Each structure stands twice: as structure tokens, then as C-alpha cells.
Amino acid sequence: MLFQDIVQDVVFWVLSVAAIGAALGVVLVRDLFRAVLLLAGVFIAMAGFFVLLSAEFLAVVQVLIYVGAISILFIFAIMLTRNVRQGNLPNRLQIPAVLFSTLLLAALVVVATSTEWNLIPDGAKTGVDLVQTQSVNVLSPEALKQAGVVSDEAKAQAEKAGLADLLIGPFVLPFEAVSVLLLAALIGGLALARPPGRA
Amino acid sequence: MSLEALLIVSAILFAIGLYGTLARSNVIAVLMSLEIMFNAVNLTLVALAKFVAPQGLQDNLANALTGQVFALFVITVAAAEIALGLGIVLAMYRNTESVDLSQATQLRN
Numbered sequence: 001m002l003f004q005d006i007v008q009d010v011v012f013w014v015l016s017v018a019a020i021g022a023a024l025g026v027v028l029v030r031d032l033f034r035a036v037l038l039l040a041g042v043f044i045a046m047a048g049f050f051v052l053l054s055a056e057f058l059a060v061v062q063v064l065i066y067v068g069a070i071s072i073l074f075i076f077a078i079m080l081t082r083n084v085r086q087g088n089l090p091n092r093l094q095i096p097a098v099l100f101s102t103l104l105l106a107a108l109v110v111v112a113t114s115t116e117w118n119l120i121p122d123g124a125k126t127g128v129d130l131v132q133t134q135s136v137n138v139l140s141p142e143a144l145k146q147a148g149v150v151s152d153e154a155k156a157q158a159e160k161a162g163l164a165d166l167l168i169g170p171f172v173l174p175f176e177a178v179s180v181l182l183l184a185a186l187i188g189g190l191a192l193a194r195p196p197g198r199a
Numbered sequence: 200m201s202l203e204a205l206l207i208v209s210a211i212l213f214a215i216g217l218y219g220t221l222a223r224s225n226v227i228a229v230l231m232s233l234e235i236m237f238n239a240v241n242l243t244l245v246a247l248a249k250f251v252a253p254q255g256l257q258d259n260l261a262n263a264l265t266g267q268v269f270a271l272f273v274i275t276v277a278a279a280e281i282a283l284g285l286g287i288v289l290a291m292y293r294n295t296e297s298v299d300l301s302q303a304t305q306l307r308n
Contacts, residue, residue, distance in 0.1 A: 012200040016208045023212050023235050027219030032227060039231050042212075046238045052200070053249045055267050058241075058274075065274055070234065070281050077227055077285045081292045089224050091301055097221035101214040108210035113203050120252040120263075128256070128263040132249065135264055161261035166268050178275050185279035192286035195293075 011052055019045035030089075032078050040071045054132040057163055131161045138162075205246035212239035226288045226298045230281065237277045244270040 248266025
């Protein structure tokens with residue numbers, strides 16, 4: 001357990017430095033193309049964070065959607081707008097922007113460190129870990145027994161605890177709303193990208 | 200790796216994204232900074248799902264996944280947002296031959 005903790009800490013610090021460094025690069029580098037590549041670095045580091053936080057499905061989704069689709073869209077946009085030479089210039093709001101984001105950072109850090117978080121009790125940790133890491137596949141009876149889930153009722157609940165079950169169960173309304181939003185975005189994107197003059 | 204460390208990392212990422220959104224003049228750079236902010240929020244959601252007990256965890260273990268479901272919705276909305284945002288950027292470039300935000304003043308007069 002101790003060795004595992006050390007490995008987790010090392011991975012966490014490496015990912016943090018990578019994510020923050022790449023994010024700083026995105027906002028400071030002049031060349032927009034390099035900024036996009038650094039942005040892909042931020043996305044990959046974030047996928048690493050998700051694996052570390054036992055959200056494997058989100059990590060896969062992150063790589064597919066962010067690294068695979070959104071970065072490519074950005075590269076397309078940069079190529080199509082063609083003034084890469086002009087680059088990523090700062091505007092006149094430098095000092096207010098730095099001040100505002102530093103103040104917000106300070107407030108967030110104070111809140112994060114001073115709040116009494118209602119942490120997951122040690123007894124429930126293995127069950128929560130099991131549900132989070134196995135959020136896509138079906139749980140086997142052996143895995144459930146190992147995690148200390150023995151009663152029939154708890155077993156039935158844990159077997160139903162998957163992302164898909166939640167999306168078509170308690171979260172079905174936001175799920176449908178998001179699908180309508182995606183359809184609207186699709187139609188809107190088509191309408192925007194169509195050259196003007198042709199109805 | 201503690202909850203506080205994770206929250207501080209995501210707060211730093213959010214502040215960097217906010218700075219980029221406010222202080223860059225290129226529209227595409229602003230959109231990239233927005234994406235950094237989306238990712239910082241996702242990191243917060245997943246970290247809280249991992250460490251903080253949600254309401255009703257004792258009754259149903261499935262409540263431990265709520266944070267991940269929220270992050271999933273954020274990713275979906277971010278994808279829709281970026282598709283539209285880049286479409287608007289291309290329309291702006293077509294009309295004004297520029298992607299500079301300080302020159303996007305057509306609505307002013």
C-alpha cells in the first residue's frame with residue numbers, strides 16, 4: 001500500500017507540472033500552432049489525472065473527444081484563418097487580467113484549504129473505488145465480495161451502479177437535453193459554415 | 200496526493216485559463232484558454248467524486264459516480280461549444296479578414 005501511495009504521489013506531481021507548464025505555454029507562446037500542440041499536452045495530462053482518480057471511462061472519452069477531435073478542429077481553424085504569422089498577441093488588458101486571475105486563484109485556494117470536506121469514510125472506500133473503476137463493465141460476484149459488499153440489497157445496487165445506468169436512470173432528463181443541444185449545435189455549425197448568399 | 204492538492208492544481212489551471220481568456224487578442228487563443236478552464240472544472244468534479252462523500256452514499260453506492268456523470272456532461276457541452284465557436288471564428292474571418300478580437304467592433308455603431 002505504501003509503495004502504491006508513493007507511485008501515486010510521483011505520478012500526481014509529474015502530471016501537475018506537465019499540465020500547468022503546458023497551460024502556461026498555451027497562454028504565453030506567440031506561435032498559435034505551438035499553442036495548439038501544448039493544448040493537446042494539457043488534454044493528455046488531464047486524461048492521466050482521470051486515470052489516477054479512477055475515472056477510466058472519462059480518460060478514454062477525454063482522449064477521443066479533446067485530443068482527437070477538438071485539437072484537430074483548432075488546427076483546422078488556425079490553418080483556415082491563415083494569419084499564423086501575426087500570432088498570439090496580448091491585448092491592452094494585461095495588468096487587470098493578471099490581477100483578476102491572481103485574486104481568483106487566491107480565493108479558490110483559500111476555499112479549497114479551509115473548507116471541512118466531508119471525506120468518504122474509510123469503510124466505504126473500497127466500495128466507492130470498485131464502483132468508480134468498474135463504471136462501464138459488469139461487476140463479478142467475486143469482486144463484490146472482495147470489496148465487502150455482501151448483502152443482497154447492496155449487491156443489487158452495486159451491480160446497477162454504472163455510468164450507463166445513471167445516464168438512462170436518474171440523469172435521463174439532462175442526457176436528453178444534451179442530445180438536443182448537440183443537434184442544435186450541429187445545425188448551427190452547418191448554418192454558420194455555409195458561405196453567405198446561398199440560402 | 201490529497202484532495203486539497205488536486206483542487207489547488209485545478210484552481211491554478213483555471214486561473215491560467217482565465218488570464219488567457221482576458222488578455223489575448225486572438226479569438227482562437229481565447230477559445231483555447233476557455234478549453235483549459237473547462238478542463239480545470241472537470242478535474243475538480245472528478246477529484247471531488249473520488250474524495251468527498253456525496254449525499255446518500257450510505258443508501259446507494261451509485262451516488263459515488265455523480266461527479267463523473269457531471270464531468271461527462273461538461274465534456275459534451277464543451278464539444279458543442281467549440282464546434283460552434285470555431286464556426287463563428289471562421290464566419291468572422293470571412294467577413295472581417297481578421298481574427299483579432301479588438302477589431303471585432305461591427306456591433307458598436
